[in-house]
Amino acid sequence: MPTYRYACAECGAFDAIRPMRESGSGASCPICAGPSRRVFGAPALRALPAGLRSALDAQHRSADAPRVATSVPGRAGRTQRRATDPRQLRLPRP
Numbered sequence: 001m002p003t004y005r006y007a008c009a010e011c012g013a014f015d016a017i018r019p020m021r022e023s024g025s026g027a028s029c030p031i032c033a034g035p036s037r038r039v040f041g042a043p044a045l046r047a048l049p050a051g052l053r054s055a056l057d058a059q060h061r062s063a064d065a066p067r068v069a070t071s072v073p074g075r076a077g078r079t080q081r082r083a084t085d086p087r088q089l090r091l092p093r094p
């Protein structure tokens, strides 16, 4: 449920978590239980950490057009590791 801000004439502003269908009606003040009207402020937008933002962007991009490998990656940059276990040396090689 969303959080809405209300203002009591006696006690000041307070936040209330209410269903959206009740957002237009007034709320009772949690301190004096008097009637309070809804006030509008800036939206509560927050900056996401860079890593999370890039991960979410990649997730959105891949939802419609997932990245597909079109060729086998080359051997450049790969280091050949020598197996130390003789059972690994007997495995079939591509």
Ligand SMILES: [Zn+2]
Residues within 6 Å of the ligand: 008, 009, 010, 011, 012, 029, 030, 031, 032, 033, 034
């Ligand atoms: Zn009040």
